[in-house]
Amino acid sequence: MDPEQEHTWPGLERLGAAERDLEGEAMFRRLSASMFGTSHAPVLIGRFRVLETLGQGGMGVVYAAEDSQLDRLVAIKVIRDDRLRDGPKDRARLLREARMQAKLSHPNVVQIHEVNENDGGLFIVMELVPGATLRQWLDREPRSLAAILERFVEAARGLSAAHRVGIVHRDFKLANALVGEDDRVRIADFGLALGELAEAETHPDRPSAGAGASAATSRYAGTPAYMSPEQVRGLACDARSDQYSFAVALSEAVFRRPPPPALERLAEHAGTPALPADRAVPQWLRRALERALALDPADRHPSMDALVDVLLAAPRRRRRQLVALGLVAALGTATAVGAAMRGDSPQSSCAPPDERIAGLWDDARRNRLADAFAATDLPYAADSWRRARAGLDEYAERWATAGHDNCVATRLRGEQSERMFDLTAACLARHRTAWTTLLDSFAQADVALVADAEDLIAALPDPQQCRAAAARQAELGGPSRAPDDKVRAILDRAKIFTGTHQGREAVALLGGALPGIREVGDVGGEAEALLLLAQGQGRLLGDGPGAVRSLHLAYDRAVAAGRGDLTWEVWNELARVSATLFDRPAEARTWLAHAQAARPSDSPVADAALLSVESEILRAEHRPADAVALRRSALGILQSYWPAGHPELTLARQTLAAGLGEAERLDEARAQHLQLLDELRARLGADHPAAARVEVNLGLDVFELGRHAEARTYLEHARAVLTRTYGGAHPEVAAIDVTLGQLDLEDDDLARATARVEGALAGYDATVPRAHTDRVTTLAFLSELYRLGGQLPRQLAISQELLDIHDADPGRGDVDVAGVLANIGDHLCQLGRCPEALPYFNRLMALQLDEPPEEPALRALPLRGMGLVYAARGQPELAIAFLEQALEILERAPNERLGMADMTVATMRELADALAAVRRDPARVRELRKRAAAVEAAAAAAGE
Known part of the structure; x- marks a missing residue:
């Protein structure tokens, strides 16, 4: 038999009889290839590469494996032939039930991906659950x-x-x-x-009970x-x-x-x-x-x-009786909505619209808000209040008119039932809570709210949609329990935090309120709170694992509450997190398929949201051109739904322009950003944060085009605007400082670049979790700056932190763990602490065994490091073995990577020193030192 075919699928039907150990065979082949350079095909089950045994029992063996087609880890159960005692009948039944389960998709069920049989063998491919x-x-x-x-x-x-x-x-x-x-x-x-x-x-004919039952049970x-x-x-x-x-x-x-x-x-x-x-x-x-x-x-x-x-x-x-106080405490300033959350009485519900808003929206409240906006001292505060007042006036009129129309349609014209009246009135009451919560928040003179006032008003739920929503709810037999008013106020407050990019505040509010929400028994409100919590964790704080946990809980509570309107959003957010935070496009597509199947049939906004997430999946699949096409489609849908200037349109246009940049269509991206910037400056002013955010993207575009001076102009102005609004410790300001640091480095100003990026790291430290993706990227950049500046102790500290972040969440993909391990070992040796580097070089060698580097020359790094460790520990014989292997690799590919020539020279001299220490082969020692000097001289001549 061909040795490369010995452990592929055709032989697996004999697994039970031959008692083959696929994990052991896989390990043997990997070690053989690493230690002796022999070539072996991987151990395969179909297209799946066997990694290790997870367990075995009477039914067969379960292996961890890698799906070469979809690039994901899976679990594979290989069924033993001797367990299928009835032959075809058992096989057909097992296939039927496995395929039935494969159609079952639920967060609390292991997903079966596929069931296959070949040459009489049978295996089941499942989700791998660490x-x-x-x-x-x-x-x-x-x-x-x-x-x-x-x-x-x-x-x-x-x-x-x-x-x-x-x-x-x-x-x-x-x-x-x-x-x-x-x-x-x-x-x-x-x-x-x-x-x-x-x-x-x-x-x-099997007996149903009796003495024989005991013997036959097994x-x-x-x-x-x-x-x-x-x-x-x-x-x-x-x-x-x-x-x-x-x-x-x-x-x-x-x-x-x-x-x-x-x-x-x-x-x-x-x-x-x-x-x-x-x-x-x-x-x-x-x-x-x-x-x-x-x-x-x-x-x-x-x-x-x-x-x-x-x-x-x-x-x-x-x-339940003990919870009310906890909920009230969680509300904070949102408790001021009490009077605004009272229900309407039948006698007053048909009052004219202007009477309905008495006490909710009047001159006294307008004056208080005008004073609050002015108190921020923002240069655009007066203009922002003028636009906010117009938006709030319009919203108050639409809300009051919707309530009046609801009453007239029921009590006067008899066009709808009392059930429809109640459902519509409940919807309007929820919208009133959102509206009054926002009014009370505006009164706090918060600069973030003033900056995003128009966006927050535009995000208020549309009262004119309440009758349609009530009709859908009546048709589906909607929830019998009305949402809790205090819970609604908490959710509305959290939406304000997320709308103003205040992730920590949103997560803290929701995390503190969730126990109370659960005890009150508002299951639908709990589902909404968990979804909002996940959006804050994932989109604003970069906490992928936290977002995933919250989303699975949100799905569970949405199902329990009968909230089908939420389940598609949960699936869609899971797809977004998988694609953007975990770089797992195949997994993201699974979640997206669920979202698409559950989406509302008459919601353009939902259609656009699904397209947006699919574009993120395409980015993760390295298909930027296809991502641009989907983003353009999503923008078209939103343009047919929202009025011009709506914040959702602005965001969609920015997303499209960013996609054009990723697709290397930089001139198109720049044109899109310029057009949007001109519009926002004309409507909001040049010093408004919305315009500044577009300036940031425009600066990135021209940076990529090599126009560094123009990029610096845009970025510096945007930084000044955002700092004036949010202060220096803000994620958007930190992101600008990182880009400016790159420009400083391009201009050969290492000291300025280092100081700039150190400031960015301080900004991230104050606003996002330690493992946030942007903070991790900043750490990696700062590590490189410290290397260029010769600041080895600082670089070592950052490398250690990057390794800690990776080890806390090994599934993340934004830490170059191989590079970090190599840096730590190298720094320790350069600082005279080489024996401490042994575990890092050992780990790097094991990592390369599992994932060989794309550049073979990099395999020399841990080998040379192990040689240095043993030399430092006074064990030159062991050092020689590793240094010989490292030098052989480097000499086969001396120019594959920048800096390899220097490493080759160093390795020659280190090997010569080790040989000299044991007084072995003096001719080889002289030859190594001579060659090292020649390579060094040639490199110096080339540099001249």
């Missing part, structure tokens, strides 16, 4: 009851999602629930735990300790069987031991299971578990959703 099983999660440390219930509710959501599409797990247990590194639970092995999945269906699907009574009897299983197994697992987690097995209870004719006594377990939970563990399926909870409702509702009812 983390632990639920059992391991429980065993690692003591867990509070609240934490346990939170994990199990997620598991129950996954089971419920499967039940809704007709899938029964049949083997739920602690080992089949995975807790990912994002703390999200995913259910694995739906219907796939054993080959005899439907034996009861294919063998109807032959049928399930794990005895978790089996439901009907499974033990060999009867058909349904969703209530999974509920029983779930309750066994939850009882085991709560009481630290499982209840008596069903087989034992059946033999003893036991009724209610004897659960252990434990004062820490509340009675409501004990009763819920006892019902779920009933021997008769008809006596259990009607469904998993019903059990989830019990697990969520019982503690909430006990504490």
Whole structure:
């Protein structure tokens, strides 16, 4: 057999008989290639490259593998032939159930990507979930009851999602629930735990109970300790069987031991299971578990959703009275909306529009806001107030008119039902909360709000859309519970923070308010809060893992609340985060497909948002021209929907221009930015932040065109405008300083560039999390500046910080971990601390083994480093072995990378010194030193 084909797919059907270890074979080939230069093909299952074994059991072996086509890591279950005892029947059944599960997409279910068979073999490709099983999660440390219930509710959501599409797990247990590194639970092995999945269906003559049941149990699907009574009897299983197994697992987690097995209870004719006594377990939970563990399926909870409702509702009812004070505290200045949140009475709802806004929008309030705007001392404050007042006047009129029309249509003309009247009135009340929250915020004389006043007013929900929204809600049988007013005020306040780029404030407000929102029981409001939290974490703070956790929770709560209007947004935001923060376009496309399937059918804004995110995916796929086409389409949709000058249009035009720049159509990008800048200056003035943001992009365009002086002019003016509005410690100001630092470096002013970028880092430190992508990029640039300036201790400190950031989140792609490891080791040696560099060079060598560098010469870096370490430790024999390998690599490719000639010279001399230290081969020592001098002289002559 051809050795390169030995472990590819055609041989896998013999895996069970031959007991081949694919992980061991893969490791052997990698080490062989690294140490001896031999060439071996990777170990393959289809198109998937085997990396390691994740686990094995009676059904087969699960491997971690790399999908060469989609560039992602996956888990592959290779089914053992001897587990398919009925041959074609078992194979067909297994394929059918696996493909059914592949259609199931839910945050709490392991996603099956594909199911394949070839030459008699069968394998299943699944989502790879780094983390632990639920059992391991429980065993690692003591867990509070609240934490346990939170994990199990997620598991129950996954089971419920499967039940809704007709899938029964049949083997739920602690080992089949995975807790990912994002703390999200995913259910694995739906219907796939054993080959005899439907034996009861294919063998109807099997006895239903009796003495023979005990002996035969192990032959049928399930794990005895978790089996439901009907499974033990060999009867058909349904969703209530999974509920029983779930309750066994939850009882085991709560009481630290499982209840008596069903087989034992059946033999003893036991009724209610004897659960252990434990004062820490509340009675409501004990009763819920006892019902779920009933021997008769008809006596259990009607469904998993019903059990989830019990697990969520019982503690909430006990504490709801204690929450109001917490919510009020979270509101801050938003508590001033109290009077504005009172509902309308039937007698006053048909009052004329001007009477409806009395006390909400009048001259007294206008005067207070005018004084607040003026108090900011911004040069454009007066103009900003003039435009803001016009916008607020118009909004007040539209809101009042919508309320009047709603009443007339119901009470006077009889055109709509009381139900429609109530739904529309509730919508208008929510809009009033958003409006009055914004008015109270304007009164605080906040410069950020004054700068973005027009955008915030334009972002207010349109009251004229309330009747249409009410009609859709009535058709869908909308939520019976009205949103909580205090919750709405918190959400509106958070939207103001996100609208003014105040990410930390938004995240702090929502994070502090969420416990109270949960206890109040406004599930829809909780879903909105989590979505807003994720947008603040991801878009404003660059916190990808935090955003993903919040989005999965948001999806769960949106589904529980029946908020289909939110689910597409959650999927779309997950796609955005995957593409922009994690650089995972394949994963992003999966989320986007869900968003597209769930999007509202009559929303141009939603269509444009989906196109915008798809353009980000295309950027991650290195297809900038295609991204430009989608951004142009999104802009066209918005132009047909929003009036000219709307902030959403401005943002879409900026995004399109930026895309043109990324596609290297710099002249077009510059023309787009110039046109937009002229419009904004004419409407808002040259010193308005909106115009300054366009100036920043224009400066980047001309910088790329090589027109450095023009770029500096734009950037310096934009910096002055933004600093005057937001102060020096602001992310936008920091980003400008980084670009100006690049211009300084182009002008050979290293000291000025270094000081500028140090200031940018200080600005980021004050405003964004430590691991924010822009801050990480700034650290890398500052590290290079310190290298150029010979400031090795400072560069070493930054390299250490970059490595810490990467290690805290290894999935991120904005840290060149190989370069950082090489820098740390090199700096330590240059500072006379070479022995400390050993773990860094060791790690770099292991990394190169897994991911060979594109430039082969870079393989010499860790080898030379190991040689220096051993030389410094007084072990020249070991040093010689590594330095010989490094020199051989460098001499084969001496000019592949800038600086390699210098490294070659240094390695020659270091090898000569090591040989001399052991008094070996003096002729070789002389030859190495002579060659080093010759290479150095040639390099010097070339430099002249």
